[in-house]
Every structure is written in structure tokens, then in C-alpha cells.
Amino acid sequence: MKAGKLSDALKKGAIWGFILLELIFFSVAGQFLSLSDSAFMDLDNMLLLLKQSAPIGIIAIGMTIVMINGNIDLSVGATFAIAAIVLLDSMTWPIFAGLGDWVIPVSWLLALTVGTLLGALNGLIVWKTGVDAFIVTLGAMLGYRGMVFMFNGENPTSHLNWTLVDFAEAQLLGIHTPTWFLLGVTLAIWFVMTRTVHGRNAYAIGDNREAAVNAGIRVGPHMMINFAIIGFLAALSAVVFYSESGSVNPNDGQLYELWVITAVVLGGTKITGGAGSVIGTFGGVIAIQLLRKGLGHIGADTSTVNLVIGLILIAVLILDRQLNIRGKEELKL
Amino acid sequence: MTDPILRLEGIVKTFPGVRALDNVSLSVLPGEVHALMGENGAGKSTLMKVLGGLHQPDGGGIYMGRDRIVMSGPLEAKANGIVFIHQELSLAEELSVAENIYLGELPRKSFGRVDWSRLAEQTNAILKKLNVGFDARTLVGDLSIANQQMVEIARALTVDAKAVIFDEPTASLTDAEKVVLFDVIADLKADGVGIIYISHRMEEIFKITDRITVLRDGEYQGTVETANADEESVTQMMIGRKLDLSRNASHHELGDVAIEVRGLSCGGLYQEIDFEIYRGEVVGFYGLVGAGRTEIAETLFGLRDPSAGKILLDGQEVRIHSPADAIARGISLVPEDRKGQGLVLGMNCRDNMTLPQVDDLKAGPFVAEGAEIAIFDLYRDRLDIRTPGWKQKVGNLSGGNQQKIVIGKWLSMHPNVLIVDEPTRGIDVGSKSEIHNLLRGLAAQGYAVMVISSEMPEVLHVSDRIVAMYSGRIMRTFTSDEVTEDSLIQAISGLGDHRAA
Numbered sequence: 001m002k003a004g005k006l007s008d009a010l011k012k013g014a015i016w017g018f019i020l021l022e023l024i025f026f027s028v029a030g031q032f033l034s035l036s037d038s039a040f041m042d043l044d045n046m047l048l049l050l051k052q053s054a055p056i057g058i059i060a061i062g063m064t065i066v067m068i069n070g071n072i073d074l075s076v077g078a079t080f081a082i083a084a085i086v087l088l089d090s091m092t093w094p095i096f097a098g099l100g101d102w103v104i105p106v107s108w109l110l111a112l113t114v115g116t117l118l119g120a121l122n123g124l125i126v127w128k129t130g131v132d133a134f135i136v137t138l139g140a141m142l143g144y145r146g147m148v149f150m151f152n153g154e155n156p157t158s159h160l161n162w163t164l165v166d167f168a169e170a171q172l173l174g175i176h177t178p179t180w181f182l183l184g185v186t187l188a189i190w191f192v193m194t195r196t197v198h199g200r201n202a203y204a205i206g207d208n209r210e211a212a213v214n215a216g217i218r219v220g221p222h223m224m225i226n227f228a229i230i231g232f233l234a235a236l237s238a239v240v241f242y243s244e245s246g247s248v249n250p251n252d253g254q255l256y257e258l259w260v261i262t263a264v265v266l267g268g269t270k271i272t273g274g275a276g277s278v279i280g281t282f283g284g285v286i287a288i289q290l291l292r293k294g295l296g297h298i299g300a301d302t303s304t305v306n307l308v309i310g311l312i313l314i315a316v317l318i319l320d321r322q323l324n325i326r327g328k329e330e331l332k333l
Numbered sequence: 334m335t336d337p338i339l340r341l342e343g344i345v346k347t348f349p350g351v352r353a354l355d356n357v358s359l360s361v362l363p364g365e366v367h368a369l370m371g372e373n374g375a376g377k378s379t380l381m382k383v384l385g386g387l388h389q390p391d392g393g394g395i396y397m398g399r400d401r402i403v404m405s406g407p408l409e410a411k412a413n414g415i416v417f418i419h420q421e422l423s424l425a426e427e428l429s430v431a432e433n434i435y436l437g438e439l440p441r442k443s444f445g446r447v448d449w450s451r452l453a454e455q456t457n458a459i460l461k462k463l464n465v466g467f468d469a470r471t472l473v474g475d476l477s478i479a480n481q482q483m484v485e486i487a488r489a490l491t492v493d494a495k496a497v498i499f500d501e502p503t504a505s506l507t508d509a510e511k512v513v514l515f516d517v518i519a520d521l522k523a524d525g526v527g528i529i530y531i532s533h534r535m536e537e538i539f540k541i542t543d544r545i546t547v548l549r550d551g552e553y554q555g556t557v558e559t560a561n562a563d564e565e566s567v568t569q570m571m572i573g574r575k576l577d578l579s580r581n582a583s584h585h586e587l588g589d590v591a592i593e594v595r596g597l598s599c600g601g602l603y604q605e606i607d608f609e610i611y612r613g614e615v616v617g618f619y620g621l622v623g624a625g626r627t628e629i630a631e632t633l634f635g636l637r638d639p640s641a642g643k644i645l646l647d648g649q650e651v652r653i654h655s656p657a658d659a660i661a662r663g664i665s666l667v668p669e670d671r672k673g674q675g676l677v678l679g680m681n682c683r684d685n686m687t688l689p690q691v692d693d694l695k696a697g698p699f700v701a702e703g704a705e706i707a708i709f710d711l712y713r714d715r716l717d718i719r720t721p722g723w724k725q726k727v728g729n730l731s732g733g734n735q736q737k738i739v740i741g742k743w744l745s746m747h748p749n750v751l752i753v754d755e756p757t758r759g760i761d762v763g764s765k766s767e768i769h770n771l772l773r774g775l776a777a778q779g780y781a782v783m784v785i786s787s788e789m790p791e792v793l794h795v796s797d798r799i800v801a802m803y804s805g806r807i808m809r810t811f812t813s814d815e816v817t818e819d820s821l822i823q824a825i826s827g828l829g830d831h832r833a834a
Binding site for chain 2: 195196200201203204208210211212213214215216218274
């Protein structure tokens with residue numbers, strides 16, 4: 001079918017076309033509107049943009065596989081905050097006092113383990129109870145956030161380890177440490193989704209769960225693995241970010257789940273599951289960050305940025321629906 | 334003679350590749366119960382969809398009294414007093430009876446408030462006419478299926494119905510509930526309403542209808558007075574004489590018993606099922622929709638736990654708890670709903686074909702794409718699957734080729750028992766015979782094949798033996814030498830008890 005191929009190509013390429021459009025628009029508009037002298041497309045500016053994309057981006061890669069699998073995870077922002085607290089607080093624990101800078105890998109591992117376990121717990125509940133992931137993770141979002149506040153009340157948790165800060169602020173080949181993590185995660189998960197049995201089955205389950213069951217695929221374990229992965233990635237995002245900042249507020253990570261889902265949907269992943277790619281999500285993350293940065297560059301304030309992103313998200317979904325309807329006799333509602 | 338209240342004249346409807354209705358006529362007199370009969374796929378549903386405005390006919394016309402009507406949609410049909418009572422109920426279970434009956438037309442007071450007292454009053458008036466044991470405020474979800482059907486009927490009575498169409502209304506009713514339904518039909522009849530009654534059940538047809546119109550393969554076969562007809566003549570009209578039922582005559586050697594089922598029961602779905610399938614044999618399961626055939630297949634495939642009885646594979650008793658279990662034991666199921674249960678439509682041909690075994694094919698942590706392509710190529714050639722290549726999404730293939738993908742998927746697992754539920758549903762005529770030959774060929778290669786079908790020619794054509802089922806029980810098992818169309822239809826209609834035969 002020709003129409004199908006055209007719309008497929010449009011959908012796959014759309015996010016990159018959109019990014020290109022943003023780059024051109026902000027470069028040109030920046031000439032007239034920007035208060036700063038530097039060009040928008042400055043290399044340092046772009047590298048910084050990638051670095052700033054990392055916290056949302058790393059989680060978004062995880063959200064992609066959960067959504068392809070037909071689920072959703074609303075608890076990532078809270079998991080992010082818990083992992084940050086575990087990271088910063090554990091570095092001050094007396095039992096690790098003798099470790100010197102070796103406390104860093106220990107605390108990292110601890111934070112990542114906690115994140116993975118919290119994610120796996122979500123997955124286990126979804127698997128064993130059959131309750132919708134939306135509800136389970138909505139509960140987890142509130143519960144995990146509650147744990148954050150229980151730990152230190154309204155007060156921030158802080159600890160600066162300068163070795164860690166140096167590592168987090170380092171630039172290898174000009175690229176910042178967080179960016180390396182984002183790229184590495186994207187590549188790794190891309191491999192998982194396109195080359196492994198787990199990835200293949202995740203797509204099948206998300207597209208047609210009944211057919212997957214009929215093919216003898218055990219749906220539950222696959223879902224739990226994906227929740228564990230997103231928990232791990234939420235923790236990794238926190239670990240990378242707070243290694244540099246060294247202080248976490250109990251409200252940190254709030255609304256991350258929404259930004260993450262926005263990026264994933266912009267990147268072409270179907271909210272009902274079965275279709276999507278981490279590369280698309282990577283594009284979605286970049287597109288949002290470009291929009292935030294670009295609008296800031298031409299002097300718009302934060303509220304305008306949110307309004308524009310909201311409108312674009314809806315416009316993208318309308319466009320996607322139009323492309324999908326073509327050639328199909330869909331019921332008119 | 335009175336004028337018909339509703340008349341369908343020379344209706345023609347073609348779908349791509351199929352002439353679903355060819356010059357079909359049907360007229361209903363006021364106060365008449367008119368049976369519409371035909372095998373599955375004869376065109377009854379299509380005709381009713383034309384009448385309901387869901388399909389636009391390519392030729393012919395619909396007349397109410399003397400006026401020609403263009404049925405542009407369901408609302409148009411309702412406005413003309415044509416009411417459908419479907420086999421599958423479409424009720425909101427969380428709402429009350431009254432709300433369901435007046436859904437979309439709730440009586441209003443000022444400011445758009447619902448006039449609950451008037452609603453209850455109107456509803457109870459209708460319910461009283463139907464003589465049912467529940468009232469307007471009952472939740473529909475709390476009612477039995479039969480009473481839910483009564484709600485559907487009550488809904489029909491709210492409009493000034495001129496013609497009411499019952500589509501297999503007794504499929505889920507007990508005998509006592511049927512009596513109530515027939516009373517309601519008698520009342521409607523007395524009020525001068527024209528009734529079209531669709532059913533496979535001969536006993537009912539002869540009990541309550543006045544005339545019978547028979548369709549076969551989308552063609553009008555004639556209309557007879559019920560009083561002048563008998564079961565045999567109607568059956569004759571339904572199956573016709575020009576049966577190209579080249580009976581399956583290939584009596585190759587049978588192997589051992591591959592699967593044996595003894596006393597298998599599952600609640601109210603089926604009871605005391607006994608059968609066995611030999612290697613090299615095709616056993617056809619024939620019966621009406623709801624006779625319990627699919628449920629047996631689901632049990633064998635681990636989707637449904639039996640309440641009693643046992644399953645033996647190669648003489649060993651086994652318990653099958655999940656599809657994964659079944660697959661591991663060499664049982665495969667090609668399900669009834671190909672798109673909903675068999676295929677992942679968004680995936681390509683290769684990935685669908687290897688879905689159950691992709692885990693066995695992996696090289697290290699990665700999927701072994703080369704091995705997958707080899708499997709796809711092998712079964713594409715063996716089953717003659719027509720697709721541009723393995724990258725094609727299965728959603729873009731024709732029904733016949735999709736079915737071959739599903740069959741290929743299971744053959745590549747080398748099963749002992751292949752269960753095929755409705756092998757050719759929604760598949761064009763050309764591909765049908767290909768699938769039939771394929772199934773015969775598989776038996777010849779030593780597979781034990783269980784075919785569930787609601788199409789008699791298909792069952793007769795592919796089966797070595799035929800198991801006839803009626804409401805959850807095996808009525809009789811025929812060999813292909815002894816089976817006749819009449820005896821088969823009688824067995825699946827529950828006429829007489831042939832188990833002694």
C-alpha cells in the first residue's frame with residue numbers, strides 16, 4: 001500500500017523534520033529577537049542542550065519500552081527523588097566512612113538498586129494483580145513521594161563530593177558526562193528493543209496481548225522486567241544529575257512523568273502500545289529541550305513555553321490520527 | 334390479501350470479490366412471523382444489515398407499505414419503526430432497566446433534568462405488558478441473560494414498531510424463558526407487527542412462524558408456508574442440490590491416537606466430551622455457534638480449565654494450564670478470531686511466524702534473524718504464502734495469506750495436534766479451497782488435525798470423521814462414509830437423540 005508507506009515515512013521522519021524546523025526558526029528569529037549576541041546554533045549551546053536533555057531523556061527511554069509494552073509508569077518522578085536521596089545521603093553514612101572516594105560507586109550502586117527494586121515492585125503488582133498500570137503507578141507516585149517527605153520533611157538533602165562533581169562536569173570529546181549517559185542508554189535500550197527476544201515480545205504484547213498469550217509468551221515477566229528497567233533508568237537519571245548538583249529538594253522530579261510522556265508521544269510511540277522506538281523518543285526529548293531553550297532564547301517566559309509545548313503535543317496527535325485514519329474505514333465517533 | 338408491511342425487493346449487495354446478496358426478496362405481512370433461514374454465510378446477516386441501514390444495497394429497494402425508503406442509517410430504520418433485537422445484547426450493565434430502555438431519549442424536565450418519575454412510569458407500563466418479574470429501577474447487570482433480552486425487547490416496544498427483527502433470540506435462553514419470549518412474539522403479532530425471525534432451530538421455526546424464506550450463498554431460494562413445509566424440505570432448500578461436496582475420500586493409513594479426551598466437562602459450557610484423534614486424521618467439529626466447540630479447543634490449549642474429565646496425549650494423562658504448556662506438549666491452536674487472537678497485526682510476517690519460538694532461536698542474548706528468515710522462507714514456500722517479503726506487515730495481507738501465516742507459525746513448531754477454529758472465516762472462495770487442501774495435506778503427513786467449522790460443506794470436505802455438537806454435548810460422531818447433510822443438520826439442531834445410533 002502506497003498510502004501506508006508514505007504515512008509511515010512521514011511519521012518516522014516527522015520528529016527530525018520538526019527538530020530541523022525548530023533549529024531554523026530559532027536561528028532566524030534569534031537574529032531579530034534575541035538579547036544575547038551569540039547565535040542559537042552555537043556548538044557550546046547545542047552541547048549544553050544535550051546535557052540538559054539528559055535527566056528527562058534517560059527516563060523517557062525507559063518510558064518508551066514500558067509504553068510499547070502497553071503500560072505506563074507515573075511514578076518515575078518520585079523514584080527519581082528517592083534515588084537522589086539514597087545517593088546523597090548514603091555518602092554520609094558512617095559505615096562507608098572508611099571508603100574514601102570508593103563511596104561513590106557504592107552509593108551509585110545503592111541508588112540504582114533502590115530504583116530498580118521500586119520499578120520491579122510496580123511491575124510485580126501489575127503482573128500479579130492485573131490492575132491497570134496507570135492506577136498502580138499512580139498509587140506508587142503518591143506513595144514513593146510520601147516516602148521522600150518522610151525521610152527529611154520539607155528540608156533538602158545535600159552532600160557534595162568534589163570528585164563526583166568533577167566526574168559529572170567532565171567533558172569527554174567535548175561531550176558532557178550526562179550526555180554520554182543519555183547516548184549510552186539510548187543505544188543499549190535500542191539494542192534491547194530491536195535485537196533481543198525480550199524486545200520483540202514486548203512489542204507483541206503491546207500490540208496484541210491475546211495473540212501473544214496464544215503464542216505461549218509469558219506476559220507478566222516481560223512487563224515486570226520493563227518496569228524494573230524504567231525504575232533503574234529513573235534512578236540513573238537522578239544519580240547523573242545529583243552527582244553534579246549535590247542537593248535534592250523533596251519536590252524534585254515532580255511532573256517529570258508528564259514531560260517524559262510528552263517526549264515519548266512526540267517521538268511517535270503509540271500510547272496504546274505495540275509501536276514506537278527509542279530513537280524517536282530521543283528525537284522527542286531533543287525537540288522539547290530545543291523548544292524550551294529556543295523560546296527562552298527569543299525572550300519568551302516559562303509559561304509561554306509550556307503553552308506552546310502543550311499545543312504542539314495536541315497538534316502532533318491530531319496529525320498522527322489523520323495519518324492513521326487514511327486508507328482505513330474507521331468508525332466515526 | 335393484505336399488503337406487506339415491509340418489503341425487500343431484489344436486493345443486490347456485492348463486496349470486493351463476493352456477491353453477498355443476489356436479487357434477494359423478502360416481504361413481511363402485518364401480524365406475520367416470517368422465518369429467515371440459511372446456513373452461516375448464506376447472507377442473512379448481510380440482508381439484515383441492508384435493512385438496518387448499515388450497508389447500502391447496490392440494487393433493489395426497501396418498501397414500507399407503498400413507500401420506497403432509502404435506509405441511510407440505523408436512525409432512519411428506527412424512525413420507520415424497524416427494530417432489531419440482536420443476538421448479542423448491547424446494554425449498559427451499570428444503568429437501570431429504565432435508563433437502558435430510554436437511552437438517548439430520557440424524558441426531561443426543565444434545565445435538562447431527567448424526569449425520573451415519568452421515566453419509571455413509562456417503563457413499568459411496558460414491562461407490565463411483557464409480564465416480567467423486575468421493575469424499572471433494577472440494574473441491568475443484575476438480570477439474567479434472558480431478562481436482559483427482555484429489556485432489549487422492551488426497548489423495541491418504546492418506538493411504534495412496525496417490524497421487529499429477532500436474530501437468534503433463543504441462543505442463550507432456557508426452555509422456560511423461551512416460552513415467555515414466544516408469548517411476547519404472539520402479543521406483537523396480535524398487534525399487527527410484522528416479525529422477521531432468524532434462527533437455526535427447526536423446532537422453533539415450525540412452532541411459531543407463518544412463512545419461511547430460505548437463502549443460500551446469497552441467493553433467494555424461495556418462500557414457503559410453514560404449514561406446507563417440513564424439516565426435510567427446508568433443509569433441502571438450505572443445502573441445495575448442487576453440492577460440490579467432493580467428500581474426503583483419501584483413506585491413508587492412520588497412525589496412533591495422538592490425543593484422547595474422556596469425560597471432559599466445563600461448567601455449563603460443555604459436558605462429558607469424549608473423542609480421540611489419530612495421527613493422520615482430520616476430525617471436524619460441527620455445530621451451531623455456542624455449541625461449545627471453541628470452548629473445548631480453548632481447554633485443550635490451556636486457556637480454560639476443565640471442571641472434570643481428562644486429556645491424554647500419546648496415552649499419557651496431562652494437565653494443561655497455559656498456552657505455553659500446550660505448546661510445549663505439541664498442541665497448537667489456530668484461533669477463530671485471526672486478527673484478535675492469532676496475529677500481531679503491527680508486526681511483519683517473519684516476526685509473526687516465529688513469535689512462539691523466538692526464544693528458542695536466539696543466539697546469545699540476541700534474536701537470530703537469519704534463522705527466523707530461513708523459517709519464514711521455508712513455510713512461505715511450503716504454504717505458498719503470497720507476500721512481497723518478510724518485512725511486510727501482516728495487517729496488509731489478505732485474509733487467506735494471514736491465515737497461512739498463522740498456520741505456518743504453528744507448523745514450524747512441529748506440533749502433534751493442530752487445532753484449527755473456523756479455518757476459512759472471512760476468506761475468499763479461492764483461498765478457501767487452498768486452505769482445505771492444506772489441512773488435508775497436513776493429515777496425510779501424519780498430523781492430528783481438529784477442525785472446528787460452522788460451514789457444512791467445509792466440514793464434509795475436510796473431515797475423516799465429524800463430531801456433531803449441540804448445546805455443549807456431542808450428539809453423534811459420523812464417519813465420512815455414513816454422514817448425510819440431513820442427519821448432520823438434525824444432530825446439531827438437537828432433534829432427537831442420536832447418541833444411541
